[in-house]
Amino acid sequence: MAQDERKIRLEKLQRIMASGVNPYPDKFEKKQSLKEAISAKIGAKIKTAGRLMTKRDMGKICFCHLQDETNKMQIVLQQEKVGEKDYKFFMKEIDLGDFIGVEGEIFKTKKGEISILVKKFTLLAKAILPLPEKWHGLKDLETRYRERYLDLIMNQDVRDLFIKKAKFIKEFRSYLDNDGFIEVETPVLEEVPGGAEAEPFVTHHNTLDVDFYLRISLELHLKRLIVGGYEKVYELGRVFRNEGMSPQHLQEFTELELYWAYADWNDLMEMIEDMYTKIIKNTFGTLKFEYQGAAIDFKKPWPKINYVEIFKEKTGVDLDKDNYAADLLDFVSENDAELAAEMKALQKNGVTSFGRIIDGVYKRFIRKDIIQPSILFNHPVAVSPLAKKDPAHPNRTERFQVLVLGAEVGNAFSELNDPIDQRQRFEVQMKMREAGDKEAQMIDEDFIRALEHGMPPTAGFGLGIDRLFMLLTDQLSIRDVVFFPTMRPEK
Numbered sequence: 001m002a003q004d005e006r007k008i009r010l011e012k013l014q015r016i017m018a019s020g021v022n023p024y025p026d027k028f029e030k031k032q033s034l035k036e037a038i039s040a041k042i043g044a045k046i047k048t049a050g051r052l053m054t055k056r057d058m059g060k061i062c063f064c065h066l067q068d069e070t071n072k073m074q075i076v077l078q079q080e081k082v083g084e085k086d087y088k089f090f091m092k093e094i095d096l097g098d099f100i101g102v103e104g105e106i107f108k109t110k111k112g113e114i115s116i117l118v119k120k121f122t123l124l125a126k127a128i129l130p131l132p133e134k135w136h137g138l139k140d141l142e143t144r145y146r147e148r149y150l151d152l153i154m155n156q157d158v159r160d161l162f163i164k165k166a167k168f169i170k171e172f173r174s175y176l177d178n179d180g181f182i183e184v185e186t187p188v189l190e191e192v193p194g195g196a197e198a199e200p201f202v203t204h205h206n207t208l209d210v211d212f213y214l215r216i217s218l219e220l221h222l223k224r225l226i227v228g229g230y231e232k233v234y235e236l237g238r239v240f241r242n243e244g245m246s247p248q249h250l251q252e253f254t255e256l257e258l259y260w261a262y263a264d265w266n267d268l269m270e271m272i273e274d275m276y277t278k279i280i281k282n283t284f285g286t287l288k289f290e291y292q293g294a295a296i297d298f299k300k301p302w303p304k305i306n307y308v309e310i311f312k313e314k315t316g317v318d319l320d321k322d323n324y325a326a327d328l329l330d331f332v333s334e335n336d337a338e339l340a341a342e343m344k345a346l347q348k349n350g351v352t353s354f355g356r357i358i359d360g361v362y363k364r365f366i367r368k369d370i371i372q373p374s375i376l377f378n379h380p381v382a383v384s385p386l387a388k389k390d391p392a393h394p395n396r397t398e399r400f401q402v403l404v405l406g407a408e409v410g411n412a413f414s415e416l417n418d419p420i421d422q423r424q425r426f427e428v429q430m431k432m433r434e435a436g437d438k439e440a441q442m443i444d445e446d447f448i449r450a451l452e453h454g455m456p457p458t459a460g461f462g463l464g465i466d467r468l469f470m471l472l473t474d475q476l477s478i479r480d481v482v483f484f485p486t487m488r489p490e491k
Contacts, residue, residue: 005130012093013126019089023126028101035070038114040106046116049101049124051153053131057091066102066116072156074115075102081119090121097127097153145485164283165469165481169236171279172256172465179271181232181258186221188214188238192444195219195386197429198241199438201251214240218257219386219460220447223415226259226458227450234258236465243439247477248407251486254465263459264414265398269375272402272410272461273300276373284472291405291474296372298404303374305403308396310376311358314366319380320395325354332357336364353432353440355382368406376401379413385425385441387413402463409468412461419451 016023031047032040040046050068060079065072079087081104094100101122109115132150144151144158152159173183191210193200195217204211218235225233239255260268280298281287287298308319317327332340339360343353358380370376377400381389387397402410416422426448432440470481479485 009128033070034068034073044106047103052098077118097131099125168283181234192442194444197439201240201242222259224450227455231261257462259460261456261458268412268459298373305376307378359383370403373404388416410463415458415460417455
């Protein structure tokens, strides 16, 4: 059907060009947006442009709707105003989806609708493919993601959603800039990926004839900047993780990371609560939200939950004990067949990844039940290879996460700045990697060398912007808040 329409429109395009009209002119002087035009006084002169969305012929008068970035507005063409020749041209050659410029004046129809009475129109871009007739509902999700431009054309609420997201990101920048942080840029291509436990994408640099990885985190280069003398830095950038897709996970997403010299996790805990509440209130005008029927409130103070204590409460395993391994393995064997199978596969390779097992238990049995915005703190060393140890509890780290609706929406810790300790933890990670754990971290010799030059006490924080925004806007999938999510190529 669309191909038949395309053929008809191509024939129109040929007729338009043959008549001496340029269907794709270079420029149009748009003086008002449609939002401004709607607010203008009756009789005001208007010169605006947009996409034609509706067209209703009433004989010698035609009622249409024009849409631009700001709004949708009715325009009215009368044969006696634009002339018989141009009126017939409009009715015969102009289609829904075409971009047109119009000049006229504001008036109110008999039904009371503010409209533009067109005196002159200009074709600005001929659309060869038609707009979709129906464009709503879950059945269209894949097409909406793949052809996001159509989604934006047809759904005002989607356009508004992404405008809101732009404001959300701008609020983060504003907060951090006002707090003395410097925005920086670090490499996307890395010789050694690090800063997170995730499988990286691999690419090849032809000139250097070297394989590089797309970054999985912003962390290690930002810490190098702290070594270099900066004291407050942040970056908003894309990171890439070659892992499974889910309603809350994408292989490419926007991350915010910040690093603050001479501060620790307690300083960050206070700052992050303040930052979230101010940014959320400035963006949405409220701290109360509903996500799929669950009511949440970001009002301070947030509950504080001790990781080790809630882990023991839910599983009976005390992670403060030096010999917790047997209890942990017994719990997994009795309660989670899938994780037990993963655990046995790693054990066959000669390495037991207790950090991976602890994290799996936590995600399956603990995190999903934390609904209200909360601070989860005191993570074990086994799941925190880059965090500083708690001096009072050698199996714990000075780390916390922000949780809401059973999801992580922030991760922070006092950064490990002891190069000897860091090397030892990297070596443990490397053994796990060699045993088959593709998400374990590699040894980054250059980063260790940077630490050996000295890094002051530093607090660091990271946040996946897309996931938090998805939850705040009650979207079912993280794909709904990303313009062009990664898709399987069309056949």
